[in-house]
Amino acid sequence: MSNFLFGRYLPGKSWVHQMSPQSKLMLSFYFVIVIFFANNVWTYASLSVLILIVVVMSGVSIGYFLKGIRPLIWLIIFTVLLQILFSSGGHVYWHFGPFSVSDTSLINGGYIFVRFLLIIMISTVLTLTTTPLAIADGVQTVLKPLKKVHFPVDTLALMLSIALRFVPTLMDEMETILNAQRSRGVDFGSGSLKHRIQAAVPLLVPLFTGAINHAENLSTAMEARGFTDSEHRSKYRVYRWQRKDTISWVAFLLVGVLVLFIRNN
Amino acid sequence: MKSLSLGFRKLRVVDIVVLGIFMSLLLILGRFTVGVQTWRLSFGFVVTAIAGLLYGPLWSSSIAALADIIGTLVSGNVYFPGFTLSAILGAAIYGYFFYGKEITWKRVIIAQLIIAVFVNAILNTYWLTILYKTPFLAYLPIRMIKEVVMTPIQMAIIYYVLNSQTLQNIQNKLFK
Numbered sequence: 001m002s003n004f005l006f007g008r009y010l011p012g013k014s015w016v017h018q019m020s021p022q023s024k025l026m027l028s029f030y031f032v033i034v035i036f037f038a039n040n041v042w043t044y045a046s047l048s049v050l051i052l053i054v055v056v057m058s059g060v061s062i063g064y065f066l067k068g069i070r071p072l073i074w075l076i077i078f079t080v081l082l083q084i085l086f087s088s089g090g091h092v093y094w095h096f097g098p099f100s101v102s103d104t105s106l107i108n109g110g111y112i113f114v115r116f117l118l119i120i121m122i123s124t125v126l127t128l129t130t131t132p133l134a135i136a137d138g139v140q141t142v143l144k145p146l147k148k149v150h151f152p153v154d155t156l157a158l159m160l161s162i163a164l165r166f167v168p169t170l171m172d173e174m175e176t177i178l179n180a181q182r183s184r185g186v187d188f189g190s191g192s193l194k195h196r197i198q199a200a201v202p203l204l205v206p207l208f209t210g211a212i213n214h215a216e217n218l219s220t221a222m223e224a225r226g227f228t229d230s231e232h233r234s235k236y237r238v239y240r241w242q243r244k245d246t247i248s249w250v251a252f253l254l255v256g257v258l259v260l261f262i263r264n265n
Numbered sequence: 266m267k268s269l270s271l272g273f274r275k276l277r278v279v280d281i282v283v284l285g286i287f288m289s290l291l292l293i294l295g296r297f298t299v300g301v302q303t304w305r306l307s308f309g310f311v312v313t314a315i316a317g318l319l320y321g322p323l324w325s326s327s328i329a330a331l332a333d334i335i336g337t338l339v340s341g342n343v344y345f346p347g348f349t350l351s352a353i354l355g356a357a358i359y360g361y362f363f364y365g366k367e368i369t370w371k372r373v374i375i376a377q378l379i380i381a382v383f384v385n386a387i388l389n390t391y392w393l394t395i396l397y398k399t400p401f402l403a404y405l406p407i408r409m410i411k412e413v414v415m416t417p418i419q420m421a422i423i424y425y426v427l428n429s430q431t432l433q434n435i436q437n438k439l440f441k
Binding site for chain 1 (some may be wrong): 277282284287289299315338339359397424
């Protein structure tokens with residue numbers, strides 16, 4: 001199966017693995033919101049301690065978290081450098097034209113760096129400890145209140161299940177089309193941007209045709225089995241709220257309150 | 266099936282499955298990039314444009330939003346609702362300009378220009394500013410340069426794919 005589906009999830013039985021996906025999802029959003037309120041060394045330290053405890057409780061090696069930082073490394077370096085060179089105030093150590101380095105700019109640069117790490121770490125914890133299907137289930141649960149305003153949550157949940165089911169199938173088909181094109185001498189890995197795009201566009205047509213054929217077959221099969229609506233589907237796996245979720249929420253809420261108290265107003 | 270309010274058009278079973286498979290293609294093609302380093306083009310926008318053409322702004326923006334949420338969370342990238350809003354707006358713009366309408370160069374250029382300037386350059390840079398406190402005015406020119414290069418390419422691909430005989434056949438198969 002494709003890297004997309006199982007590439008990042010690491011099976012395990014840790015505390016974090018056993019939490020319900022909707023709880024983990026909401027805790028991640030909540031944590032990112034709390035990060036927005038952090039503005040001094042104590043607030044960032046509290047959040048760093050909390051995330052380190054979560055990392056330890058996930059039972060996943062720190063190396064996996066460092067891998068999560070790698071794709072964003074240039075954005076992090078560029079942002080921290082801009083913050084250091086353009087922030088004003090405090091004791092100036094170095095000055096050249098519009099650039100200056102002061103104690104305030106160094107502290108701000110440090111805060112931005114920690115902010116990046118915290119946001120990446122919480123996202124990585126969620127991905128490494130939750131299967132894509134569980135994440136999809138969590139998203140569906142989180143969206144459920146929208147049913148009150150007649151948002152088609154159940155129909156979209158069914159679409160999402162179909163989407164995840166077909167990712168590996170369509171990935172395989174894309175690989176087959178890529179190989180077929182390569183065997184005809186098409187080179188996707190070299191040449192100018194224009195050349196590469198011209199080579200890639202013809203992939204889309206057979207991919208779409210194949211996808212529509214799958215859709216027709218599946219819809220015929222569903223109708224033949226009496227499918228009429230998406231609102232009364234049963235589930236193979238049911239994720240329930242557990243005591244671990246409640247305890248985790250209490251801990252996160254306490255740290256959130258602490259951050260609000262110790263931040264600079 | 267119950268009729269849906271909020272303006273969502275009622276779907277047949279085949280429409281639900283097609284939109285599900287479009288979501289799947291969004292997840293796959295969103296990660297299939299062509300180009301080098303910063304000049305990378307992903308083909309997710311083609312799927313969004315086709316969904317907009319076939320099913321209108323509401324359904325296309327709904328699947329774009331879900332694909333953004335799931336794609337981000339599953340791949341371990343940082344999830345931020347602002348980028349989901351960008352995905353919704355991009356798909357809604359395609360749907361508004363293409364749904365039930367003839368695909369002309371004028372339509373494609375206007376739709377893609379709005380997305381490139383307001384969604385990709387301004388909004389997405391602003392989300393980065395909120396999320397990481399990146400300096401907005403320092404990043405905006407870099408992202409604008411990328412849009413200047415990529416937008417004409419995206420326009421050409423959309424015009425070519427949306428007017429292709431294959432898509433006409435797909436439309437005939439699904440709706441006639």
